[in-house]
Amino acid sequence: MAAGGRGGTIGAVSSGETQRFWPRGAATGVGSMPGIDAAEAAAVVFGELPEFPHLPELPARGVGADVIGRAAALLVDLAVEVVPSGYRVTARPGRDHRRAVDLLRWDTDAVTEAAERSRPSVVKTQVAGPWTLAAGVELPRGHRVLTDEGALRDFTDSLVEGLAAHVTELADRTGARVVVQLDEPTLPSVLAGALSTPSGYGTVAAVPEPRARELLGTVVEAARAATGCPVVLHCCARRPPVGLLHASGADAISLDATLLRGAPGALLDEIGEAWDAGVTFLLGLVPSVEGEARLKLKELARPAFDLVDRLGFARETLAERAVPTPTCGLASADNDWVRRALSLARDLGKAFVEPVEGW
Template identity: 60%
Template structure:
């Protein structure tokens, strides 16, 4: 297969996934990479994502998966966490091997479905620095030089990873940086190794610069995923991302419990032309039938409250499950993907979905 076309070096990526696309957050239940890749390619033909299967254990976990991409840095598993080591050992090699098998499976699946876009996910630099320990037992986050070294190493590894995915699938590639610990990094709330204190808070400009440098160097569209009830959207709006990913079911932006400041932050992101990868589908089976119209209503209400035409949702929002599906049953994981895909179609043609009529029409 031919590699995806590259943008001119001086301009950066301009293309974007098609309107009405849906995708997954990343993780799925099970341990069979071929079955997972075939399912994802079938359910998300417009924006297929590389499945993650953490049930396989060490090296398939999010931190281990990112560690396997590091260039000229090695880590190993110790009782407390992943820790920096002098040379790659069995844990590091296992992470590399598992990712290789996942790429082989994706290659086979995409050979049949030929998606135009593929998304890959990796733990972002700040969460990685918060999760990995130095040889001393302290978090990488405690050493400014080590943080930079890890960010540069991860960027180099990601560039090679993106190039390989593009060459294997013939698709354009989107990178999703997962930053679940970013809010704690900014707040200075992560405990030290002793447990008697907390690691220094990282200043917002420093956090922005590191993300901006990585995103610029990757030269493909990058989304930043920030789970949690109060994602730092204002900080992330100006790091050069092509989109931001949030949990759209959180009370702060949903229904009667919505917080004005949180709604304003979402509005500012959309005003800036940044789409949201909007998590709308529950990650667990609710135990009762769940229809597309019920889920779409949450997004339509959000657009209505912020003064955005519903017809723009196909460009402003990419529907996804609310989080990874690793702990879902296989049956619900497939249903969650189906619902996400159907939401993408509903966003592209909102007037055709019964039960979501806009007030005043």
């Protein structure tokens, strides 16, 4: 179990309602930021989100900085290289793998410096979940890792081991508790059997939900054991598999709340069951890129209000059970909007605690 930084050893997450390690009304980001300057990105995140900052990801740097490369940097005794079709398993770490490891190290250094100035009590780090990672890396013959049960098991074990070392280092370096967010953008395609085969003429067989839930739950449990903190599962798909994420043991679920308008009753039932069970929701409410219209805070909060209204919960529960975020990563945003978006997310969190008159 990782050390707890300020305040002593991290205790176990309580059963039932998720134990919150961040203040009421806190906001956070999804993960990615624009540009290539890790120090600047960390300064912006820790400055705008002082109560619940996160380790920034900078995919504009290219190989090793994207969601698969970041996860590959954590792997123990496994390595990847880049081929024309993407990432592929290789016998030993080469230039591509070493670059991914170096980028993550530089990002950790930048976060350490930012944390020394702001002294946060909790920091979030993001990594590709097991299904997204296994879908995004090829075996030597070109098939995806998820098609080989032995390789899938090896990759999952390696990811778990590397993630434990990463969060321990991050806790030691920042003096903060560490919340892990597992990103599963590819999970809906894995479940639907929508991933292409190497030939491009067929699709990989759909993974049954019980198997998907089992493997994801293994990583959730390991991440929770390594940190003693809640584990977030993130999927910004239009129709995220909330029921599966909940059943996998997620303490918190991150999704794009602006896509829930007109959501089918089955999805709302899944969200309601998770909410009723004590799961926290990281609600994407602030656009990831600036639009033509300048939205007011009340308009940005509307999807959250509509959600709890439709579920039959009091709006006051948002202060306890919701964390505002941008709708997804901010990699495509300009620098001015990044600061504005994170500031708006922070203002939404405060408004959930102390609602503005007339809302």
